[in-house]
Amino acid sequence: MEVLDNKITKFREGLAKTNLSFREESLKYAEDTLTELDFPTTRVERWKYTRVAKIANTQFSSRKDVVKQLNLPIQDAYTVVLVNGYFDKELSSKNLPEGVEISATSQSANNLLGKVATIKNEVFTALNTLYATDGVSLRIKAKTIVDKPIQLVHVITGENTIATVRNVLVSERFSEAEVVQVFLSENANASFTNNVSEIIVEEGAKLVLDKLQNESESNFHYSNECVQQASNSNFKINTITLNGGLVRNDLTIDVDGENCETHLNGAYILKGKQHVDNHTVVNHLKPNCHSNEMYKGVMDDQSTGVFNGRILVSKDSQKIEAYQSNGNVLLSDSASINSKPELEIYADNVKCSHGSTTGQLDDEAIYYLRTRGISEKSAKALMVTAFISDVTKRMDNDKVVEYVHNQLHDRFGWDF
Amino acid sequence: MIKITNLHASINGKEILKGLDLEVKAGEVHAIMGPNGAGKSTLASILAGREDYEVTEGSVDFDGVDLLALNTEDRAREGLFLAFQYPVEIPGVSNVNFLRTALNEIREYRGQEQIPAKDFLAMVKEKSKLVELDAGLASRAVNEGFSGGEKKRNEIFQMAMLEPKLAILDETDSGLDIDALRIVSNGVNALKSDNNATIVITHYQRLLDYIVPDFVHVLHDGKIVKTGPKELALELEEKGYDWLK
Ligand SMILES: Nc1ncnc2c1ncn2[C@@H]1O[C@H](COP(=O)(O)OP(=O)(O)O)[C@@H](O)[C@H]1O
Numbered sequence: 265m266e267v268l269d270n271k272i273t274k275f276r277e278g279l280a281k282t283n284l285s286f287r288e289e290s291l292k293y294a295e296d297t298l299t300e301l302d303f304p305t306t307r308v309e310r311w312k313y314t315r316v317a318k319i320a321n322t323q324f325s326s327r328k329d330v331v332k333q334l335n336l337p338i339q340d341a342y343t344v345v346l347v348n349g350y351f352d353k354e355l356s357s358k359n360l361p362e363g364v365e366i367s368a369t370s371q372s373a374n375n376l377l378g379k380v381a382t383i384k385n386e387v388f389t390a391l392n393t394l395y396a397t398d399g400v401s402l403r404i405k406a407k408t409i410v411d412k413p414i415q416l417v418h419v420i421t422g423e424n425t426i427a428t429v430r431n432v433l434v435s436e437r438f439s440e441a442e443v444v445q446v447f448l449s450e451n452a453n454a455s456f457t458n459n460v461s462e463i464i465v466e467e468g469a470k471l472v473l474d475k476l477q478n479e480s481e482s483n484f485h486y487s488n489e490c491v492q493q494a495s496n497s498n499f500k501i502n503t504i505t506l507n508g509g510l511v512r513n514d515l516t517i518d519v520d521g522e523n524c525e526t527h528l529n530g531a532y533i534l535k536g537k538q539h540v541d542n543h544t545v546v547n548h549l550k551p552n553c554h555s556n557e558m559y560k561g562v563m564d565d566q567s568t569g570v571f572n573g574r575i576l577v578s579k580d581s582q583k584i585e586a587y588q589s590n591g592n593v594l595l596s597d598s599a600s601i602n603s604k605p606e607l608e609i610y611a612d613n614v615k616c617s618h619g620s621t622t623g624q625l626d627d628e629a630i631y632y633l634r635t636r637g638i639s640e641k642s643a644k645a646l647m648v649t650a651f652i653s654d655v656t657k658r659m660d661n662d663k664v665v666e667y668v669h670n671q672l673h674d675r676f677g678w679d680f
Numbered sequence: 681m682i683k684i685t686n687l688h689a690s691i692n693g694k695e696i697l698k699g700l701d702l703e704v705k706a707g708e709v710h711a712i713m714g715p716n717g718a719g720k721s722t723l724a725s726i727l728a729g730r731e732d733y734e735v736t737e738g739s740v741d742f743d744g745v746d747l748l749a750l751n752t753e754d755r756a757r758e759g760l761f762l763a764f765q766y767p768v769e770i771p772g773v774s775n776v777n778f779l780r781t782a783l784n785e786i787r788e789y790r791g792q793e794q795i796p797a798k799d800f801l802a803m804v805k806e807k808s809k810l811v812e813l814d815a816g817l818a819s820r821a822v823n824e825g826f827s828g829g830e831k832k833r834n835e836i837f838q839m840a841m842l843e844p845k846l847a848i849l850d851e852t853d854s855g856l857d858i859d860a861l862r863i864v865s866n867g868v869n870a871l872k873s874d875n876n877a878t879i880v881i882t883h884y885q886r887l888l889d890y891i892v893p894d895f896v897h898v899l900h901d902g903k904i905v906k907t908g909p910k911e912l913a914l915e916l917e918e919k920g921y922d923w924l925k
């Protein structure tokens with residue numbers, strides 16, 4: 265495989281090996297991956313449109329820090345805060361409800377680490393395994409219905425900081441919970457968040473994960489969510505990228521049980537020189553399931569987006585309904601998007617569809633709105649916000665949606 | 681209200697309006713008739729400020745303002761309204777939301793306060809009744825999935841909401857059955873006052889039975905070639921346009 269001239273050795277030099285209780289085989293697999301591979305170039309298919317040279321060429325270091333005031337989406341939540349990948353006891357909720365266990369991954373006797381996140385040949389995930397400083401371990405006990413959202417806050421601070429975070433989320437049988445994961449930065453510049461979450465949704469459980477990315481425009485961010493769904497479970501993930509310089513989201517969902525529902529919603533709203541890449545995989549391994557995916561992007565200035573959505577339906581997975589759509593609006597001539605849906609269907613009795621659209625705002629519509637006394641700027645805002653609302657309408661938590669709208673208002677001047 | 685003098689305009693180098701004169705005073709209703717391709721929609725578009733057209737000569741005075749110097753939205757804010765021959769569908773943008781934005785931007789331009797939410801909703805209710813627009817349509821996305829008739833009614837609903845000084849109705853009657861025609865016309869007539877004026881563009885006399893004009897003009901080959909009282913419309917219906925060429 266094509267590699268950059270061994271940047272990875274240098275990259276690893278300043279980093280301390282993880283203390284988390286990974287299984288031996290996970291560590292070995294990660295080590296082998298990094299011995300064999302360097303950072304991906306655009307010749308690697310999965311990284312065709314995303315250049316990581318800026319990450320590869322930066323000497324990052326890990327450091328602890330404290331933060332004070334945080335602007336969080338939800339005030340009334342069970343909140344856990346990590347700063348630069350280290351658990352912050354002070355800022356985290358002390359009282360947890362019955363049936364919810366939250367701890368630092370470093371403090372949990374966890375035998376799941378490395379079990380779910382098994383993407384092959386993935387350098388950033390391997391780095392995460394070898395250098396994770398800490399993370400959140402969350403377990404919703406069987407049949408527990410959590411009364412408030414659980415808010416996981418990841419803050420990164422300082423210059424060239426690296427935060428390597430490893431989370432394990434388990435929704436036990438017939439439990440119900442909503443997790444809001446927020447990524448923020450405080451005085452951060454060219455720092456790097458590497459976040460891997462292993463997520464298990466057991467039989468009959470329901471889990472909603474709102475993932476809000478709102479780091480500074482100079483930050484790098486790699487995320488990998490690996491999800492396993494058991495039968496009769498319901499999993500929804502809303503990935504909203506509000507800010508960040510170079511963002512790559514890998515999301516892989518193995519639907520390994522019958523009668524599951526899976527929802528993947530995403531929005532990326534970019535300007536300047538931002539680059540955001542969403543790679544999603546829905547792997548239908550069992551029959552009688554339903555998945556629905558909608559990602560929408562708005563790109564202004566010279567920003568670039570990538571959407572790659574794969575749906576796999578294995579040979580014996582009959583009666584699958586899988587829908588996917590990706591819509592993009594380019595607000596400037598210099599903005600661009602690479603959108604690629606990939607359906608691989610080996611069963612014959614399935615309903616699958618996908619669609620991808622890219623365009624600019626309709627000039628006729630802008631003119632029409634202007635003839636009613638609306639400025640060009642407001643006309644565009646009305647149309648863009650309507651476009652993004654298709655995604656936010658699918659989100660359950662009004663407070664989270666309000667946060668998203670407020671952030672977009674501050675960043676783009678749009679009113680929802 | 682509006683005085684158009686020697687207006688010449690072209691698109692893609694092709695001259696469409698060739699020295700058009702027209703004056704409309706407050707309280708009046710003028711009909712502009714003419715065969716397909718005469719330039720009626722072009723005139724409406726140029727008055728509304730569509731940027732595809734190039735005005736090469738002439739002037740338009742709108743209540744003391746040089747209309748041609750204003751951008752599209754400022755013309756609307758000055759009180760000009762165009763009911764489109766082909767209203768545009770705008771996915772996802774709700775009628776109500778967009779009208780609130782429009783009203784508030786118009787008010788801001790005029791140095792007025794924003795409209796209180798309660799007053800706005802009351803106004804939506806009252807005005808949608810005027811054109812018998814289903815309350816559900818008011819909150820749906822602008823014209824999306826509307827029938828032809830619903831789109832035309834929605835234009836008049838917007839006109840009622842924005843209360844323009846001068847309304848230009850471009851073929852508002854086309855595609856309407858007789859009931860819808862009556863509803864739309866009643867709406868337009870109800871909005872009529874001594875302080876506003878209406879230009880009705882049509883090529884059927886039928887509409888003018890409902891919206892009775894003070895003057896009828898014939899637009900042909902980019903110019904007004906004949907002006908007369910409302911009876912002229914009947915004459916045109918009978919004889920066609922050829923005798924005027
Ligand atoms: N975009 C355009 N490019 C070139 N010619 C146009 C364009 N739009 C309209 N025209 C021409 O302008 C003339 C007047 O059109 P229009 O104003 O729509 O007529 P009417 O509304 O009276 O039927 C027609 O000959 C038409 O073909």
Ligand SMILES: [Mg+2]
Pocket residue numbers: 720721722765851
């Ligand atoms: Mg026309």
